[in-house]
Amino acid sequence: DYGYANVKMKVLKKKHDFIQSVSLSKATPSRIAIYLKDNLSVMEEIDESSSYEYEVELEELSLPIAKESRVGVIKVLKNNKVITTQDLIVLEDISKISFLSYFVQQFKNLFYGFV
Numbered sequence: 586d587y588g589y590a591n592v593k594m595k596v597l598k599k600k601h602d603f604i605q606s607v608s609l610s611k612a613t614p615s616r617i618a619i620y621l622k623d624n625l626s627v628m629e630e631i632d633e634s635s636s637y638e639y640e641v642e643l644e645e646l647s648l649p650i651a652k653e654s655r656v657g658v659i660k661v662l663k664n665n666k667v668i669t670t671q672d673l674i675v676l677e678d679i680s681k682i683s684f685l686s687y688f689v690q691q692f693k694n695l696f697y698g699f700v
Contacts, residue, residue, distance in 0.1 A: 591630055597637060597661065598625040604659060604673055605641060612648055613682045615690075619643075619656060622672040627661060638662040641673070650679040 643657035
């Protein structure tokens with residue numbers, strides 16, 4: 586009973602919460618949204634109110650990327666120590682852009698990037 590009376594599970598972020606977006610020049614879509622695979626939770630004492638830091642580590646991404654594939658991990662740190670981790674995923678299929686589309690994209694960037 587000591588554990589239930591003194592410790593609580595705190596949900597820091599919920600399943601499928603948006604974490605960040607990443608730009609991939611040869612992907613369609615070119616900006617990839619990255620989400621949590623499951624809830625990100627920590628155990629803490631009931632009377633404790635801690636602050637946490639987050640560290641995102643992305644894997645080397647190679648195209649295509651299937652829906653719900655792991656693309657990295659998020660680490661929760663407290664006092665510079667990792668206390669838990671959770672997988673990061675994409676929620677849509679990411680495909681490789683065709684050569685013609687890539688050429689057109691680069692052509693637009695060349696001219697519109699200098700305006």
